[in-house]
Structures are given as structure tokens and as C-alpha cells.
Amino acid sequence: MYLSEDLIREVLLEALKSGGDFAELFFERTVTRSVSIVDMHTDSFVDHISEGVGIRVFKDLSSAFSSTSDISPSGLMRCASNTASAIGSGNRKIDDLELVYVKHEDLHAPEFAPSAVSLSDRIDIVREACTSAKEYSPLISQVTGRIQDNERYILIANSNGLLTDDMQTCVRLAVNSVASEKGETQTGFQGPGVKRGYEFFDMYPPSAVGIEASREAVTKLRSDYIAAGSYPVVIQSGNGGVLFHEATGHSLEATSVAYNNSEFSGKLGEQIASSKLTAIDDGTIPHAWGSVNIDDEGNPTRRNVLIENGILKGYMIDNFNSRRMKMHVTGSGRRQTYSYAATSRMTNTYIAAGLDDEKDIISSVEKGLLCQKLGGGSVNPATGEFNFSVSEGYLIENGRITRPIRGASLIGKGSEIIRNIDMVGMNVRRGTGMCGSASGSIPVEIGQPMIRISSMTVGGR
Amino acid sequence: MDYELFLDDIRDAAKREGIYLWELIYTATDSLSLSAYQGSIDTFSSQFDSMVNLRVVLDGREGTASADSMDAISPEELVRKAHEHALYSDSQNEATVYKGSGLYPEKTPFTTVRYDSEEARKLVLDSLGRIISSDSRISDSTKVYFDSVSHTRRLANNKGLKLDHQAEGNALSFSIKAREGDEVVTYFKSFEGDFDSIDYKALSQKATDQLGAEGVDSGEYHILLSPRVSSSFLSTFKGIFSGRANYLGLARLKDMEGRMIASPLFTLVDDPLYPGYSFQRCWDSDGVATRTKRIVSSGRLETLLYNNEWAIKCGKKSTGNSKRGAGRSQISPYTLYIEKGESTMEELLQRCGDGILVSSIKGLHAGANSVSGEFSLEASGFLVRGGRIAGPVKGFTIAGNFYDLIGNIEGIGNDLEFDVTLASSRCGSPTLLVKGIKVAGK
Numbered sequence: 090m091y092l093s094e095d096l097i098r099e100v101l102l103e104a105l106k107s108g109g110d111f112a113e114l115f116f117e118r119t120v121t122r123s124v125s126i127v128d129m130h131t132d133s134f135v136d137h138i139s140e141g142v143g144i145r146v147f148k149d150l151s152s153a154f155s156s157t158s159d160i161s162p163s164g165l166m167r168c169a170s171n172t173a174s175a176i177g178s179g180n181r182k183i184d185d186l187e188l189v190y191v192k193h194e195d196l197h198a199p200e201f202a203p204s205a206v207s208l209s210d211r212i213d214i215v216r217e218a219c220t221s222a223k224e225y226s227p228l229i230s231q232v233t234g235r236i237q238d239n240e241r242y243i244l245i246a247n248s249n250g251l252l253t254d255d256m257q258t259c260v261r262l263a264v265n266s267v268a269s270e271k272g273e274t275q276t277g278f279q280g281p282g283v284k285r286g287y288e289f290f291d292m293y294p295p296s297a298v299g300i301e302a303s304r305e306a307v308t309k310l311r312s313d314y315i316a317a318g319s320y321p322v323v324i325q326s327g328n329g330g331v332l333f334h335e336a337t338g339h340s341l342e343a344t345s346v347a348y349n350n351s352e353f354s355g356k357l358g359e360q361i362a363s364s365k366l367t368a369i370d371d372g373t374i375p376h377a378w379g380s381v382n383i384d385d386e387g388n389p390t391r392r393n394v395l396i397e398n399g400i401l402k403g404y405m406i407d408n409f410n411s412r413r414m415k416m417h418v419t420g421s422g423r424r425q426t427y428s429y430a431a432t433s434r435m436t437n438t439y440i441a442a443g444l445d446d447e448k449d450i451i452s453s454v455e456k457g458l459l460c461q462k463l464g465g466g467s468v469n470p471a472t473g474e475f476n477f478s479v480s481e482g483y484l485i486e487n488g489r490i491t492r493p494i495r496g497a498s499l500i501g502k503g504s505e506i507i508r509n510i511d512m513v514g515m516n517v518r519r520g521t522g523m524c525g526s527a528s529g530s531i532p533v534e535i536g537q538p539m540i541r542i543s544s545m546t547v548g549g550r
Numbered sequence: 551m552d553y554e555l556f557l558d559d560i561r562d563a564a565k566r567e568g569i570y571l572w573e574l575i576y577t578a579t580d581s582l583s584l585s586a587y588q589g590s591i592d593t594f595s596s597q598f599d600s601m602v603n604l605r606v607v608l609d610g611r612e613g614t615a616s617a618d619s620m621d622a623i624s625p626e627e628l629v630r631k632a633h634e635h636a637l638y639s640d641s642q643n644e645a646t647v648y649k650g651s652g653l654y655p656e657k658t659p660f661t662t663v664r665y666d667s668e669e670a671r672k673l674v675l676d677s678l679g680r681i682i683s684s685d686s687r688i689s690d691s692t693k694v695y696f697d698s699v700s701h702t703r704r705l706a707n708n709k710g711l712k713l714d715h716q717a718e719g720n721a722l723s724f725s726i727k728a729r730e731g732d733e734v735v736t737y738f739k740s741f742e743g744d745f746d747s748i749d750y751k752a753l754s755q756k757a758t759d760q761l762g763a764e765g766v767d768s769g770e771y772h773i774l775l776s777p778r779v780s781s782s783f784l785s786t787f788k789g790i791f792s793g794r795a796n797y798l799g800l801a802r803l804k805d806m807e808g809r810m811i812a813s814p815l816f817t818l819v820d821d822p823l824y825p826g827y828s829f830q831r832c833w834d835s836d837g838v839a840t841r842t843k844r845i846v847s848s849g850r851l852e853t854l855l856y857n858n859e860w861a862i863k864c865g866k867k868s869t870g871n872s873k874r875g876a877g878r879s880q881i882s883p884y885t886l887y888i889e890k891g892e893s894t895m896e897e898l899l900q901r902c903g904d905g906i907l908v909s910s911i912k913g914l915h916a917g918a919n920s921v922s923g924e925f926s927l928e929a930s931g932f933l934v935r936g937g938r939i940a941g942p943v944k945g946f947t948i949a950g951n952f953y954d955l956i957g958n959i960e961g962i963g964n965d966l967e968f969d970v971t972l973a974s975s976r977c978g979s980p981t982l983l984v985k986g987i988k989v990a991g992k
Binding site: 118121123125127128131132133134135137138140150151152155156157158168171172175176208209230231267274275276317318348350430466467471474475476477496497498500546548 | 587590591592593594595596597598599600613614615616617618619621622623631632634635638639640641642667691693727734735736768798799800802876877878912913917919921922924926927928944945946947949988990991
């Protein structure tokens with residue numbers, strides 16, 4: 090341990106002195122290494138050590154948070170005292186605090202840890218990915234690639250007596266390809282990531298990542314604009330799950346629900362979606378990019394059923410918002426680093442498998458849009474209104490996929506879309522993403538089988 | 551650990567590793583944030599963030615390594631890691647350590663009001679009360695935020711260059727929810743500097759004006775982009791003015807200096823010393839003196855932006871736009887803004903005739919591609935009919951290409967506004983009248 094148990098106890102007692110009813114210390118030491126390649130030459134090398142502490146105090150429905158990169162005993166005591174003075178005044182004496190260390194099983198341990206990988210091996214992996222991306226087609230004019238790994242050690246202690254820690258290892262390889270023809274450019278992206286070590290590349294060769302990025306860029310170069318209008322929309326399995334993540338997932342986080350800022354506030358037990366829809370947030374899937382053994386508040390992650398057969402079953406709840414909502418925490422408290430206060434966030438969120446055959450879903454559409462890849466999007470949780478760009482899409486005509494389209498976007502309202510899901514495929518696939526919200530940018534997985542939405546507004550040209 | 555002692559240790563460690571060219575950047579940020587909700591302070595946070603970033607140069611090749619504090623890593627370890635990176639680099643660009651510009655500009659005059667946490671507490675609670683009571687439709691889910699930051703930045707290198715930078719500022723932000731019947735609308739607005747002159751009635755009206763919005767028909771419209779919307783566009787596409795991006799084929803302006811790339815009404819300025827701004831910068835992350843320059847002057851591209859590395863590569867002079875986090879130096883503008891024009895809002899509305907005033911866009915991080923210039927974004931705003939604002943509209947997308955957009959500007963307002971970032975990098979724009987943007991609605 091980087092901090093002694095005595096020091097941790099002293100810091101928590103200092104944080105509580107002004108009348109707080111709960112105090113928490115979060116320590117983090119993360120080593121981040123990355124290598125990027127541009128134009129087939131090394132560009133940037135990062136080797137960064139992030140180390141610091143975040144201290145939180147709650148008093149009823151108020152919370153105070155301070156963080157510092159100064160982890161000397163005096164730095165920590167100053168940070169605790171700052172937090173305490175934000176929550177109240179006074180200098181009460183508290184009897185000693187007993188901390189009980191809890192160790193959790195590591196479901197995501199790496200076989201080949203990043204710290205054991207040489208710099209030249211890292212460079213070779215990105216180079217392999219970039220070379221295959223470049224060689225995919227003469228239309229590929231530029232390729233950038235990057236490998237990044239994190240070894241994140243976290244320790245959490247709180248005034249309920251919890252003392253726990255975890256080591257979280259992840260690796261991600263990302264390739265951006267640019268295809269150009271007649272003065273026009275299009276881009277493609279592929280960026281798989283996992284909560285494990287470099288053994289990942291035995292299963293997913295770097296060349297496959299490069300090829301996929303270039304395939305997307307070249308396909309888009311040869312695509313036409315779609316006319317704007319309302320269409321039935323089929324969303325491919327895997328990465329398409331980002332639609333549920335944005336349009337519904339964020340509205341089920343306590344950050345919105347507790348403040349009555351979600352269209353799903355107060356609707357537990359109600360039919361909010363098509364009976365074909367079951368959706369789950371599961372932070373325990375072994376080695377999944379969004380998995381962690383414990384969340385950043387020290388609670389074990391779990392499998393949270395959010396919607397079952399269209400009925401709202403649960404929210405994602407962190408420690409602080411559980412007070413306002415008077416509901417239990419769900420292992421959903423997450424933060425980018427020690428300098429963010431943890432709040433309710435998603436882990437691996439996916440739509441569960443249904444009973445429809447993928448071929449039947451496509452052939453059911455007379456004229457519509459197949460979204461092969463979604464580019465991400467945004468949502469206003471209060472109203473559920475969302476916006477998505479379709480990064481790779483195809484026209485479906487008379488039940489057959491005909492030609493690639495570009496420049497399309499999907500717009501709508503979360504609560505309406507989930508009512509309009511009328512076909513759900515049988516094969517769930519998952520994709521990798523970074524989710525940005527109140528507590529910073531964190532790794533999440535998104536996933537779903539192929540689904541059909543009976544009608545959706547498609548923006549185009 | 552003390553900065554000067556750490557610097558001495560770096561100097562010694564570099565010498566032992568046989569490294570004679572090095573540069574250390576230290577940054578520290580103190581920040582305070584508060585929010586008020588339903589009559590009380592619901593969150594408070596104070597942060598101290600810092601970073602040391604070492605760059606070494608070996609035979610023209612660069613290596614970097616960094617950490618959050620001078621205690622998280624020893625000077626020897628930092629030098630060893632940066633050295634290893636330099637050894638493995640096969641970059642075709644020549645890296646240097648800069649001896650300094652000699653003369654650096656002075657900041658233009660500005661004032662910053664300091665708030666201690668008690669004053670900040672009173673400010674947010676008072677502001678929340680005033681916004682809630684300004685209109686009965688403002689919901690009690692409205693939140694008010696206060697943020698203050700204080701930055702320190704130091705650069706030192708083996709060539710004897712030593713530079714110091716300080717800046718601080720505050721922002722007050724409103725996340726307003728207005729409700730009528732079952733309908734809820736949100737409006738977000740940040741202010742910087744002077745909070746006494748905030749007009750609460752006008753602010754709540756911005757939110758309530760959006761109530762009762764309808765859809766629009768698909769088609770091609772004359773569009774007015776509000777200052778906030780066009781600043782967001784600029785912020786998303788500012789990378790196209792980077793010398794690096796253009797050299798690598800990631801933007802379309804290579805070798806276009808001296809040529810028309812935009813409407814003759816369009817002048818784009820990058821000003822590190824914008825008068826009155828609290829976060830001015832006098833030197834960049836290469837230690838080069840900053841300067842104010844026109845990137846585009848009356849539609850003609852004057853210059854792209856360069857740091858030292860890409861200036862050498864492209865045979866240009868650095869424009870003082872180096873920005874460094876962890877890793878290699880990037881290229882970034884400071885206060886990047888479109889120069890204001892002569893037109894009042896009334897004149898722009900008249901010239902727009904029948905069209906749409908777009909006052910809000912969403913999804914720029916996903917719905918805009920900075921390489922191709924394409925965008926397709928969810929928008930809301932107001933219908934313009936016969937030169938006057940008709941009703942609010944929402945739920946439509948606007949689509950086009952940024953390179954075409956700056957070519958199709960037909961009018962520029964006199965209402966220049968800046969976004970609030972509490973940092974040296976921000977964007978600003980007046981209202982723009984643009985033709986030929988595709989709208990997808992009903």
C-alpha cells in the first residue's frame with residue numbers, strides 16, 4: 090500500500106471533524122503508456138504517472154470534494170481539512186475508526202501485463218496495424234494509429250470502515266484511416282479495447298484492426314447521400330448499442346434520476362419500452378472494456394437489469410445519489426481519475442438477445458436504413474432528445490441491402506425509440522467506447538443484437 | 551518537492567545519461583467549483599492538479615515522459631523514460647530545444663475579481679434565487695455553478711531559458727430548466743468576469759422562448775447561426791488551420807496561403823493577447839513568443855498555425871502556437887475568433903427573410919468530421935418569417951461541410967461573443983448569415 094492505514098484513518102477523521110456524516114478517501118496511481126504512429130513513423134510517446142487523492146464528505150444531501158496530487162501527509166491533511174470546512178464548521182472529536190480490509194477476486198487479471206511489454210513490441214503492434222490499413226487500398230492516403238495501456242491501482246477507504254483496493258489493467262489499439270479520391274476525403278475508425286493485458290493481440294491481430302478502419306473509410310468514399318425523412322431503421326449488432334447507451338442509458342443514471350432530470354424518474358415498474366426490450370448494465374463481464382472488480386466507491390460491480398420485457402426495473406445508483414433517492418447503490422460509482430468525484434455511470438450496457446433472425450429483420454424492410462456503425466451522439470437526459478451520426482450506413486430496398494449511404498443522422502426521443510423497437514435479433518455483440526460525463530471520460534462497452542426500429546427521423550441531405 | 555531542486559536534479563540526471571538537450575514544463579492548477587440546487591449548496595469541490603513534463607532531444611529525435619507531480623516520479627526515472635523514447639523514435643521531423651525569443655509581449659490590461667469560498671457560496675445561492683424568481687415557468691430543477699481556476703506554468707531548458715506564467719479567472723453558469731405543462735426545455739449559459747451586470751429576466755426569457763417549439767419542413771434554408779453556435783463550429787473545426795494537419799493530409803488547406811478559402815466577409819484572428827481577457831499567453835510551450843495574427847483576412851488564407859517542430863518541417867516560422875500536455879507538442883490557437891461585422895440583428899433578420907435562426911446545436915463530438923469537414927447535427931432555434939422571428943423550432947438536423955459554410959457567409963453581425971473556457975484557448979464569433987444549409991425535419 091502506498092498510504093499507511095494509520096494515515097488513512099487520520100485523514101478520514103480530519104475530514105469528518107466539521108460534522109460530516111460520511112467521509113471517503115480515494116487514492117490512485119495509474120501508469121499510462123502510449124505510442125502513436127502517423128505517416129508510418131513514430132509520432133508521440135506517452136509515459137505518464139498519475140498519482141493523487143480525492144476526499145469526499147457528505148452531510149445529509151450536501152457533498153464536498155477535494156483532490157490533490159500532493160500525497161505527502163501534510164498535503165493529505167490539508168486536502169481533508171479543505172473538504173471538511175466546505176461542509177460545515179466546528180471541530181468535533183471522533184472516537185477511533187476501525188477499518189476492515191476487503192479483498193475482491195480479480196476477474197480481469199492480465200496474463201501479459203503492460204509493464205512487462207517492451208517499447209519496441211508496442212511500436213511493432215501499432216506498425217502492424219498501420220501497415221495493413223495503408224496496404225488495404227491505394228485510396229488510403231493517411232493512417233494514424235495508437236496503442237495505449239493503463240495500469241490503474243486504486244485504494245478506497247471510508248468512514249463506514251471499508252478499506253479495499255484493486256488493480257485495473259486495460260489495453261486499447263485504435264486506427265484512423267483516411268481515404269481520398271478526387272479531392273474528397275472520408276475517414277474510418279476501429280478501436281477495440283479490453284480489461285486485460287497484451288495477450289489480447291493473440292485473439293485480435295493488430296492487422297485486423299487496421300483493415301477494418303480502412304474498409305470503412307473506402308466504403309464511405311463510394312457512398313451517396315440519403316434523402317431526409319422517416320424510415321424504418323435497422324441497427325447492426327455491437328457498436329449500434331451506443332444508441333441505447335445515449336438515448337436511454339444516461340437517463341437511467343442517478344445523476345439525472347435523483348434530480349428529477351430524467352424522463353424515467355419515478356417510473357419504476359412501469360412499461361416504458363416495447364415488450365421485446367430487455368437491457369442490462371453488467372460491470373462483471375470478464376475482461377470486458379467497461380468491467381471493474383469494484384467501482385470507484387469500493388462497491389463490487391454487479392449485473393443490473395435496467396429494463397425487463399419493457400418494464401423499468403432499476404437505475405444505476407452511486408453512493409451520494411442513493412441518499413437523495415433513498416435506494417441502494419448498484420456498484421455504479423465511477424470517475425476518470427482522483428480529481429473527479431465519483432458519480433453514477435454505466436459499465437457494459439447492452440440489449441439482451443431476442444428471438445428474431447437477422448435475415449428476417451433485413452428482409453422485413455421495404456425501404457429503410459441499415460446502420461452498420463454509429464458514430465456516437467448526445468442526449469439531453471431531461472427531455473430524452475438525442476442526435477446520432479451514422480458513420481457507416483446502407484440503404485435497404487425491398488428487403489435487400491443495396492448501396493452505402495453517407496451523411497445520415499438519427500434524431501429522436503429516447504422514450505419513443507424504445508417503444509418502437511419491434512424486432513430484436515439473437516446474437517449480442519459488444520463494442521468499445523469512451524463515455525464522457527460529469528465524472529470525466531471512462532471506458533464503457535455498448536452492445537446489442539441487431540434490432541429494428543419501426544420508424545425514425547433520419548437527417549440527410 | 552521544490553521546483554528549483556527538481557530542476558537541478560533533472561540537469562544532473564540528464565548529464566549522467568549523456569543528454570545535453572532537455573526542457574521541463576511544470577503546470578499547476580488550483581480550482582474551486584460549487585453548485586446550488588433547490589436553495590442550498592449541493593456540491594463543492596476544490597482541486598489541486600499539477601504535471602511535470604520532460605522532453606529530451608538526442609540527435610534531433612525527441613522523447614518525452616511525465617507525471618502528475620514532482621513526488622510521483624524521481625528525476626532519474628523521468629530522464630531514463632524520456633531517453634528511451636528518444637532512442638526508439640523514427641520520426642522524420644527534427645526536434646530542437648529553443649534558446650528563447652529574447653523579447654516577449656506584455657499582457658494587455660485585464661481585471662480579475664477574486665472570490666473566496668464563502669463569497670462564492672453567497673454568489674451561487676443568490677443567483678439561483680434570482681433566476682428561479684424571474685419567471686414562474688423556471689423549474690426548481692435549475693442549477694447554478696461557480697468555477698474559479700488559477701493556473702501556473704513554468705518552462706526551463708538547458709539553454710538557460712526560464713519562463714513563468716500565471717492566470718486566474720471565474721465563471722458563473724446557469725443550467726436553466728423551464729416547464730410549461732408536460733414540456734421541459736433546458737438552456738445553458740456561462741458568464742465570465744463581471745457577474746453584476748447579468749440580466750436575469752433576459753436570461754430566463756432565453757429559456758422560456760424555447761417553449762412550444764414545433765418541427766420544421768425539410769429543405770434548403772437561409773440560416774442565421776447564433777454566436778454560440780458558430781463558436782462551437784469554430785471550436786470543432788479549428789484543427790483545419792494546423793500546419794501539421796495540412797502537411798499530413800488531415801485537412802484541405804495545404805499550399806493555399808494567399809488564396810481565397812472563404813467569403814470576403816470572413817476574417818479569422820488568433821489572439822493570445824485579446825484585450826481584457828484573463829487567460830492571455832505571452833509564450834507558447836516551445837518557449838516561443840506569442841503574437842496576434844490574422845489566419846484568414848477577408849476570405850484569403852494568410853497563414854496556417856505552427857509550433858517549432860512543424861515550422862521546421864514545412865519551412866515556415868513558428869506562429870507561437872505550441873501546446874503541450876503529456877507527449878509531443880501539439881498546435882493550438884488561443885482566442886480564435888471571427889471578426890465582427892457591421893450588421894445589427896434586425897438587419898440580418900431582414901436579409902435572411904424566410905429562414906431559420908439556429909441557436910443551439912448538439913452532438914458536435916460525433917456528428918462532425920474534422921477531416922472531411924462534414925457535419926450533420928441536431929439543431930433547435932427559431933423560424934424567421936418575413937424578416938422577423940416567428941416561433942421556436944426544434945428536432946431538425948442541419949447538414950453541410952465546414953469548408954463550404956465559410957465560403958457561403960453572406961452577412962456578419964456586430965454581436966461578437968466568446969465561449970467560456972477558463973483557459974487560454976477559446977473561440978468567439980458574431981451571428982453569421984449563411985446560405986445553402988440543408989435542413990432535415992418533418
